[in-house]
Amino acid sequence: MNNPVDNPYIKCEEVITFLLAYLSNELSPEKEHEFERHLAVCPSCVAYMKTYQQTVKLGRATYEKEVEAAPLELGSGLVQAILSSRFDQ
Amino acid sequence: MFISETAGTLTPELRPAVAVGGSEEARLLGALRAGDARAYEQLVCKHGGRMLAVSRRLLRCEEDARDAVQDAFLQAFRALPGFAGQSCLGTWLHRIAVNACLMRLRSRRTKPEESIEPLLPTFLEDGHQAVPAVDWPEPCDRLLERQEVRQRVREAIDRLPDTYRTVLLLRDIEEMSTAEVAETLSITENAVKVRLHRARQALRELLDARMREVTP
Numbered sequence: 001m002n003n004p005v006d007n008p009y010i011k012c013e014e015v016i017t018f019l020l021a022y023l024s025n026e027l028s029p030e031k032e033h034e035f036e037r038h039l040a041v042c043p044s045c046v047a048y049m050k051t052y053q054q055t056v057k058l059g060r061a062t063y064e065k066e067v068e069a070a071p072l073e074l075g076s077g078l079v080q081a082i083l084s085s086r087f088d089q
Numbered sequence: 090m091f092i093s094e095t096a097g098t099l100t101p102e103l104r105p106a107v108a109v110g111g112s113e114e115a116r117l118l119g120a121l122r123a124g125d126a127r128a129y130e131q132l133v134c135k136h137g138g139r140m141l142a143v144s145r146r147l148l149r150c151e152e153d154a155r156d157a158v159q160d161a162f163l164q165a166f167r168a169l170p171g172f173a174g175q176s177c178l179g180t181w182l183h184r185i186a187v188n189a190c191l192m193r194l195r196s197r198r199t200k201p202e203e204s205i206e207p208l209l210p211t212f213l214e215d216g217h218q219a220v221p222a223v224d225w226p227e228p229c230d231r232l233l234e235r236q237e238v239r240q241r242v243r244e245a246i247d248r249l250p251d252t253y254r255t256v257l258l259l260r261d262i263e264e265m266s267t268a269e270v271a272e273t274l275s276i277t278e279n280a281v282k283v284r285l286h287r288a289r290q291a292l293r294e295l296l297d298a299r300m301r302e303v304t305p
Contacts, residue, residue, distance in 0.1 A: 011216025072138025
């Protein structure tokens with residue numbers, strides 16, 4: 001078992017700086033282990049990671065809902081303008 | 090007629106869909122190259138809505154978005170003879186629309202962009218977070234049911250500096266790959282990752298105070 005004195009935890013700063021790499025599975029196994037060791041004892045970093053993931057989800061879903069609410073159509077005026085521009089080339 | 094080389098390995102129920110989808114696209118492309126007016130109208134009606142949606146997101150101005158879509162189609166019509174068909178028409182047009190928007194964003198930038206630094210997390214000398222993070226009390230699915238929350242998310246994304254907002258929109262909303270965004274913006278993949286992470290951190294910061302207040 002790791003002893004925190006012999007094997008100190010990485011800092012919150014390192015966890016938050018490399019969070020994207022961690023969530024994208026781009027860290028080495030050793031680094032990932034250090035991340036998870038830190039997360040096991042740091043509720044603040046766990047909360048940061050959860051709210052970071054919620055932020056991504058909120059952004060995506062907000063625009064998905066927007067597309068559901070408004071039909072993806074150009075309108076006849078713009079369609080005609082685009083088609084006419086073909087002959088202006 | 091275009092038929093996927095892998096069609097023979099697909100399960101029987103999938104074969105017709107692949108063959109029809111591929112042949113429809115090939116037929117449309119052939120008609121476009123032959124100058125068929127109905128094919129042009131079909132192309133615009135089929136793909137224009139999605140192009141307008143991405144343009145609205147990137148440009149945040151209805152008039153500019155409509156102009157960008159028109160520019161994009163004009164460029165696409167010019168480039169059609171050289172279109173090799175290596176990607177589907179929708180993907181190709183989406184990329185042209187994104188580029189048309191980026192050109193407009195660059196041309197309308199008249200003053201230096203605001204720094205994103207004030208929206209990034211800060212740390213104490215010992216490496217701990219200066220302001221400890223706490224959970225948001227309500228889950229995302231419940232938050233998204235609220236029009237007020239969705240409005241706040243859109244406003245927060247709009248407040249991000251363009252350099253970061255663009256990467257966030259292309260990666261998280263348009264779901265382009267890191268490599269595609271890097272190529273589109275002429276930056277390295279590592280720069281895309283750095284900008285994306287900062288954009289998400291800044292967006293989280295902009296939403297944090299309000300999301301903490303939302304009661305289940």
